[in-house]
Amino acid sequence: MGHFSPASGIPVVELGEKIISARSGSDWASKCDEVRRALEEYGCFIVESDKISTEFGDKIVKAYQDLFDLPVETKRRNSYPSEPFLGYFGQHPKVPLHESVGMQGTAFEAVQRVADLMWPDQGNVEFCETIYSLMKSMEDISYVVSRMVFESYGVSGLYEACHTQMNHATRLMKYRIPEPDETDLGLTPHVDTNFITVLYQSQTNGLEVQKKTGEWVTAGLSPSSFVFMAGEGLMAWSNGRISASHHQVTMGKTGKTRYSFAVFTSIKWTETPEELVDEDHPLQYKAYDHDEYMRYISKTGLEKDPLSLKAFCGVN
Ligand SMILES: O=C(O)CCC(=O)C(=O)O
Numbered sequence: 001m002g003h004f005s006p007a008s009g010i011p012v013v014e015l016g017e018k019i020i021s022a023r024s025g026s027d028w029a030s031k032c033d034e035v036r037r038a039l040e041e042y043g044c045f046i047v048e049s050d051k052i053s054t055e056f057g058d059k060i061v062k063a064y065q066d067l068f069d070l071p072v073e074t075k076r077r078n079s080y081p082s083e084p085f086l087g088y089f090g091q092h093p094k095v096p097l098h099e100s101v102g103m104q105g106t107a108f109e110a111v112q113r114v115a116d117l118m119w120p121d122q123g124n125v126e127f128c129e130t131i132y133s134l135m136k137s138m139e140d141i142s143y144v145v146s147r148m149v150f151e152s153y154g155v156s157g158l159y160e161a162c163h164t165q166m167n168h169a170t171r172l173m174k175y176r177i178p179e180p181d182e183t184d185l186g187l188t189p190h191v192d193t194n195f196i197t198v199l200y201q202s203q204t205n206g207l208e209v210q211k212k213t214g215e216w217v218t219a220g221l222s223p224s225s226f227v228f229m230a231g232e233g234l235m236a237w238s239n240g241r242i243s244a245s246h247h248q249v250t251m252g253k254t255g256k257t258r259y260s261f262a263v264f265t266s267i268k269w270t271e272t273p274e275e276l277v278d279e280d281h282p283l284q285y286k287a288y289d290h291d292e293y294m295r296y297i298s299k300t301g302l303e304k305d306p307l308s309l310k311a312f313c314g315v316n
């Protein structure tokens with residue numbers, strides 16, 4: 001494997017424009033293997049990219065401040081009545097520091113919709129352009145890394161069909177500084193239910209991932225890096241070779257507000273390729289419809305059981 005983050009021991013994979021656009025050759029092939037090994041061992045890795053300049057990082061913070069400084073009633077206008085996991089989320093007694101605005105899809109219109117709801121009179125062009133650009137960079141990473149995982153398992157021929165079934169939800173998140181007598185837990189430990197997640201955090205660390213040893217480590221990120229995490233979908237698809245990353249957010253004593261952005265990619269129909277099933281690796285999860293799974297767990301909310309995918313479609 002390449003190198004590891006000194007603070008956390010999590011693998012760091014460099015995915016600059018050059019390798020992203022290569023898509024063949026020995027450098028590409030060894031990168032694909034590096035990515036697969038990182039996921040099999042850790043369920044996640046840090047992506048070192050060349051997408052976020054200091055200037056762009058400052059614009060992201062400004063966009064978040066514009067949004068989250070609005071009154072709660074205004075932010076609540078962002079609602080998707082039929083989609084319990086989208087819309088505005090905040091003031092939850094279990095995670096009082098967390099507040100977030102969800103969006104559906106990665107089209108410019110998704111961001112524009114939020115801006116129209118938040119600033120109905122004057123709009124906010126800078127907000128739209130900044131968040132859209134961040135979203136697209138992260139969507140690119142989710143596509144390229146998925147392709148790498150397929151290639152590394154020798155099933156690249158299945159990628160295109162899977163790609164057409166991918167869809168994305170995104171979330172802008174803010175974690176306020178805890179009061180002295182308050183919990184510093186920003187988000188309770190969980191695994192993501194979707195296929196894969198790409199996360200960006202601006203300036204303030206706080207994301208913690210659990211290693212196989214059980215140890216929680218802070219995914220210390222540089223301003224130009226992202227975290228790529230396996231969700232339950234990739235765990236089922238890979239026939240359990242990759243485990244979904246168990247993660248949480250802790251604010252600690254940094255004394256700074258934290259902003260993060262997530263692109264959650266899901267595959268509508270998740271099915272383990274037959275190439276990944278053999279005598280040594282018997283099928284672990286039956287093929288399932290992601291929307292049905294979401295309906296199944298929607299009743300459990302923040303308390304979702306980490307083994308719920310097993311209960312939903314596990315074999316045995
Ligand atoms: O804010 C973060 O870094 C993590 C967010 C997260 O894990 C989630 O929304 O599922």
Ligand SMILES: [Fe+2]
Pocket residue numbers: 190191192247
């Ligand atoms: Fe998560």
